[in-house]
Amino acid sequence: MTSTHAPAHRPRSTSVPAVIARILVLGVTLAVTVFITPVLIAQQSWMWLAVLLLAAAAIFVLYSTKRYIPGKYLFPGTFFLAVFLIIPIALTVGYSFTNYGDGTRGSKEQAIASIVANSVQQSPDAPRYAMTVATAGSPTEGPFVLYLVDPTDGAVLSGDAETPLAEVPAGDVTVVDGRVTEVAGLTVLDANQVNAVYNELMELAVPVDESSAVQPLGVNQAFVGTTVLQYDEASDTITDTATGEVYTVGTVGTEQAFVDADGKQAFSQGWLQGVGMSNYERLFSNGKIAGQFGAAFVWTLVFAAGSVALTFVVGFALALVLNDERLKGRRIYRSVLIMPYAIPGFISLLVWSNFYNRDFGLINEMLGLDLNWFGDPSLAKVAVLLTNLWMGFPYMFIVSTGALQAIPNELMEASRMDGASRFQTTSKIVLPLLLVAVAPLLVSSFAFNFNNFNAIQLLTEGGPFPDGSTRGATDILISMIYRIAFGGSGADFGFASAVSVCLFILTGVLATIQFRFTNVLEDVN
Incomplete structure (x- = not known):
């Protein structure tokens, strides 16, 4: 006679507090991911967005099941080692082969936009708007969006350095006494915060069309001005409409920049680019x-x-x-x-x-x-x-x-x-x-x-x-x-x-x- 025995059941080892702790950890991870992801996208921080998403995915894979026991203990140390040591070292080495610094932090397109924006001139009859500054990121770092109220008809307009001026639906903003006070999904800067980033705002120009842009005037006003410098994408040149002088892309040292007819750099604004070993050569040859x-x-x-x-x-x-x-x-x-x-x-x-x-x-x-x-x-x-x-x-x-x-x-x-x-x-x-x-x-x-x-x-x-x-x-x-x-x-x-x-x-x-x-x-x- 053969007898069969029911398989022994492994006792449940997961307690109620452990389940609650796991739910809290996963919930906090999901909340942080959902909150930070739009901010990183708005700031175009693609590397940190990838780090955030990969870390969130790893947390859910490791801590939502009973598997991968070693990984649960190795992940925290590995994550912080990568974020606070390996990635900064890699970024430092990478930046050492670039010209990253004041005036060369952004792309060529951003540099051109800044050069053109800095050439905005105000005409005597230029319209003025009540200005409010808002941001989807940090009040000190931006990116900044201008919200303008037309005093003639009360229309609300908005735009930033890359987005042309456009009318805003009435339900997206709150207007009090002819000024935008709240914006859905954004943080509105107060007067002190605007003062703190005043220099950055003075370099901000919101395009209206090919020859005009809106630029801040003080902390609560903006005006529509005419851009003296015009960029021609086909020829990759910048033309001064007041003098007729044309600036082309040339090489200054190891970097590319807009130069005048004599080959001298025309504008202090440049763009981020690789310079090879020039920083190391400068250190040891100068x-x-x-x-x-x-x-x-x-x-x-x-x-x-x-x-x-x-x-x-x-x-x-x-x-x-x-x-x-x-x-x-x-x-x-x-x-x-x-x-x-x-x-x-x-x-x-x-x-x-x-x-x-x-x-x-x-x-x-x-x-x-x-x-x-x-x-x-x-x-x-x-x-x-x-x-x-x-x-x-x-x-x-x-x-x-x-x-x-x-x-x-x-x-x-x-x-x-x-x-x-x-x-x-x-x-x-x-x-x-x-x-x-x-x-x-x-x-x-x-x-x-x-x-x-x-x-x-x-x-x-x-x-x-x-x-x-x-x-x-x-x-x-x-x-x-x-x-x-x-x-x-x-x-x-x-x-x-x-x-x-x-x-x-x-x-x-x-x-x-x-x-x-x-x-x-x-x-x-």
Whole structure:
């Protein structure tokens, strides 16, 4: 006789809270995707739109079923690694081969539209409209849409840089006292927000026809003007209708731009385009720039190595003193010594920047000095190192204290029985054993200080600055890159990206060399 047994049923492992949590996660993912997708489409951010859609699809595939258990744990880390590290690195490398910067951020079509828009001239009898600015994106970045109310008949018109002026259905807007106050699906900017983006709005022109456009006039009015410059798509030229001069597309350096009859660039506005290795060639072939880069690199090494050495020596010395069991009140002393580490770094830097004031700073007043700390390059560097010492020694003190307590007391007792002095015991036994534990932390501290932007920007702002120099005397590489990218002479993101790539390579090479040296300490055990 054969008997059959009913298959055992696997007990249900999914609890009600787990189901609710899964529904909430998927619901939030769907809501965020639906909310952000139109914004990214409006801003034409196709790469981030692809990242958003792929991430949402992955979340639904991984977390809507009981399958793919490893993927559920690997996805969060992989996603944030890609978004915050891999993609920025790839974008930086990509921009380093372009001319991306002020006046060259958009396409050629956008550049032409901007050039033509900037040539709008207002005639005495030009009609004026009550203007409202709205956006589907950020109030500070746009894109911006103008909503105009014709005072003669109350008609509402709208348009942007790429969309010609057209009448708006009455149900899409709310008009109060002859002005648009609400727009369906868009954010209306108030007077303060309009003031904040006033310069960008002055470059905005809404086309009406081939020879006229609407341009803002102040914060709440707009006018219809005539464009002096006309673009001919067939011949790819821009003509000045007032003078008859024709501007053609030519090559200026490694870039294309509209040029005059003498081959000189006619307009400051250009467009984003690839420039090959020209940014890297500029870095190493331009003597002035190469010299500033070399000086910044040397000071960066001195700053990073000096900060690590000073903080470690002071931290180790204090830890060694407070490791003596004969000292009373050690816990109180240790608590006091780590207080600088508990204060946020940006607060410490701002406070210390006042200490160095030449006229009423704490340091000059207490010591009776008259030193121009931030006006002299050497003194400014000393100030940076001293401040970084104050902020960094508590970390080294904590690390050294923990490492000292892990060293067996029997080793020190044995060395003293063999006749070794305290200095010999410390230098020949304690220090080598301690370095085995803290050497990787010293490497990471060096890498941190190699790119310690806050310590420079919040304390000295890179200064003092020699005449005609992009780099200040205390600028390290990362702060020099910041000045290139966002400097007063105009943003140059392409060149800054090239310098960033070189900095990334240098940091990696230096870290590799340091880790190879720390391998020698493995034999100490």
